[in-house]
Amino acid sequence: MLFIYPSLCPTVRPTMPQVPEISMALLPFINNYTHLQCKMRFLLLFSRQGKLRLQKWFTPIPEREKKKITRDMTTMVLARKPRSCNFLHWKDLKIVYKRYASLYFCCGLDAEENELLALEMLHRYVELLDKYFGNVCELDIIFNFEKAYFILDEFLLGGEVQETSKLVVARSVEASDMLQETMEEYMSKPAF
């Protein structure tokens, strides 16, 4: 009769240490020759109830994936406490968000990006909207969403800032609007 008191479990493996989310910070400065992705991946605007008011995607992503990302962003950002830091980690991206009145402005960035500058970028966009609409509020963005996109398209291109002067952006949007109105007016005149 053999008395052995080993545990009844089979061969033991050491536990894999859980990779904490924080390990992102330990990325060394690597020479990014193979860095193919866009620096800013997306920009989303959503309300406190999680309703999407604007979405700009800078990389090709299937529709289903976009919906999932949007859901994740709204869930994560809306769960943040009021005086929290404006930076989050999500998968391998940095998420920068800021709340302006009833709207959350949220962008997803590559790990190497400057978060403080991204905050400035979001702020600049809000200023441009404010200048255009005059004391902009969420309703303006809802009812004039194409304008919001047109302004964005004069400020960013391919995920990068294209114009750093508020004045120039405002003038370009104004001029485009003029062209549009002229065209619409022309089209509404009865043909002779």
Place this chain on the structure above:
Amino acid sequence: FPKGRSSSLMIRVIRGARTQGEERGVIQRECAAIRAQFRQADNGTRSHNLAKLLYVHMLGYPAHFGQMECVRLIASPRYNEKRVGYLGAMMLLDEKQDASLLITNSIKNDLSHSSQYVQSLALCTLGCMGSAEMCRDLAPEIDRLLRASNSYIKKKAALCAVHIVRKVPELGELFTPASRSLLSEKNHGVLHGAVVLITELCERNPETLEQFRKAVPELVQIMKGLVMSGYSPEHNVAGISDPFLQVRILRLLRILGRNNETASDAVNDLLAQVATNTDSSKTAGSAVLYETVLTVMDIKSESGLRVLAVNILGRFLLNNDRNIRYISMTSLQKIVQTDHNAVQRHRGTIVDCLKDQDASVKRRALELSLALVSAVNIRSLMKELLLFLSSCPPELRAHTTSGIFNAAERYAPSQRWHIDTILHVLTTAGGDVRDETVPNLIQLITTATELHCYTVHKLYRALIADISVQSLVQVACWCIGEYGDLLLRGECEETEPVQVAEDDVLDALETVLQSHMSSPATRGFALTATMKLSTRITHNVDRIRSIVSIYGSCIDVELQQRAVEYNALFKKYDHMRAAVLERMPVIDKSSPGHTNGESAGGSIKEMEPTKRTQEVFSYLDMKYRLDAPLDHVTRPGKTLGPNYRLFMTFVSHSHPPQSVQLQMKAPSGDVIPAHGLGQVTQTVLLNNPNKVSLKMRVRVCYTSQDFVCQDTVQIDSFPSPAW
């Protein structure tokens, strides 16, 4: 035809819907109307209808039937229709859709349109969603626009080129010459685009990088101009002149200066200037300073500049703005290994950030604090970490405990401090520790031989206070089982001794056994500890006997098995009980992957981390009791009387080193007849892959003429094939 914004009306109607179902109904009707309108001939409403459809799409409803309409509208000569068409294309199409190919031609035409606003639409769309094919097709056109157009178009063409290079890297060569000349532009938009484009080109092609190193002086000049210039209202943000451009230039200088002495040298002065002259009271300035710090740390900077950079980060730590504190810590984390001493200087502030309200900041502070632990600061830093643990957010607890254990293991100033620290963690956050903590702590305790009395006292006190934390309870039970005699002696040098009776100790263990808070593994510990006490107490052995006997019919199979075996130990093998249950030897730390079951493990078996198998029970396992003799037992000169029952206990005092594995085969019998008239043999298989020299000590317990005897044999030399 309809004037004004019919889409506003539709939006109002949709928002008026009170339920999801109602909204769906409205949307369905609207979409049907839109579809019908699309099918009609051009009636001037197409852009409005597409706009409506885009709104519906943003709410999450399908809108793919609008894709062809986008294509049509883009081809329209009317600006308002093109505008919405291109917007629609960017929202509904991507390069994976076939329809996107159809707009290539329109884009091509629009790139040379007489109106710059139409050109702008095409550039924007190409830069947003251009496929590799479209990019190849239109790259020469973009290059042309980079050279000969107004600044409004040039800046867009530059970013379009960036997109093209990301999609089709080989085309980078095409844009290199034009991008070089763009650096002499004065317009900030164009300059910014040029810097972004050059950055992209350099990141992808080492030769291009080499080329652009020659542009470093020019970039330095531009940057100096921005930093030292007077107030420029157009580009000013909180006192900083065009922070967007400044950051991009700094980033480009970083890439150019990396691993290159000359380029780095040329930039040192500028970086010092920026670091000193930039006002960091607002985010814009901090963004520039942050990029400066990153650049300093990444190129070959003078040490003075590096210290300046770390000090900037240190100042950031004191900033009121939480974001800036957070950034500072992520940066410090990146350099804590390379510039350890510089970062240590800011340890106090970092540790203060452990108390920050924000979870992200706390997390960073924790990570940095753990990285800053050293032999010098271990005592004070551990105090802070333990304080942090008592109030830290739940999602950080596991990481904190494992960080604390690692730090304690590396830098413990004394064994007592080490044990105290682990016990503190178990008391505060015992539910969040990793499973190996229990065997590791036990191993530590066994090695601290002078502290056994102290340890068992501490653990006993912890156990009678609270039995809910399983890890703590398991270690406490093990200790009490092992060192219970020290507890009962009533004296202790290191701490206030307890005055307990045997019953009190047994009560404590029984409480654990019976509590529904105790996990099955914990109960196993308690039972074994109770059993072990049978050789360490004097009066209450019967109580232990009855406990053990009761659990022989326990519904938990594991406990039942143990109880049955312990029962047998009391009954049939009582003479061996003392030997089997005696004090454990000091345990070596074992390596993982040690197999158990058949092999005799002299050291700790790393357990598979399931609650069920957290069995320190295996320390008992080292004592195998086998009903088998070994041939060497009959030594010359010693004869055994008639009819011996022979038992052999393999005792692990000289436990085999980790690499050796032992397998005992079944013995050939269990009685050795008298007068050497027979023998019993047993084969022991030894696997000794590392060929370590072997010794085995064998203790033989046998009954001879109703006397219990015990003999120890040491086997020092093994036949040479063994090693």
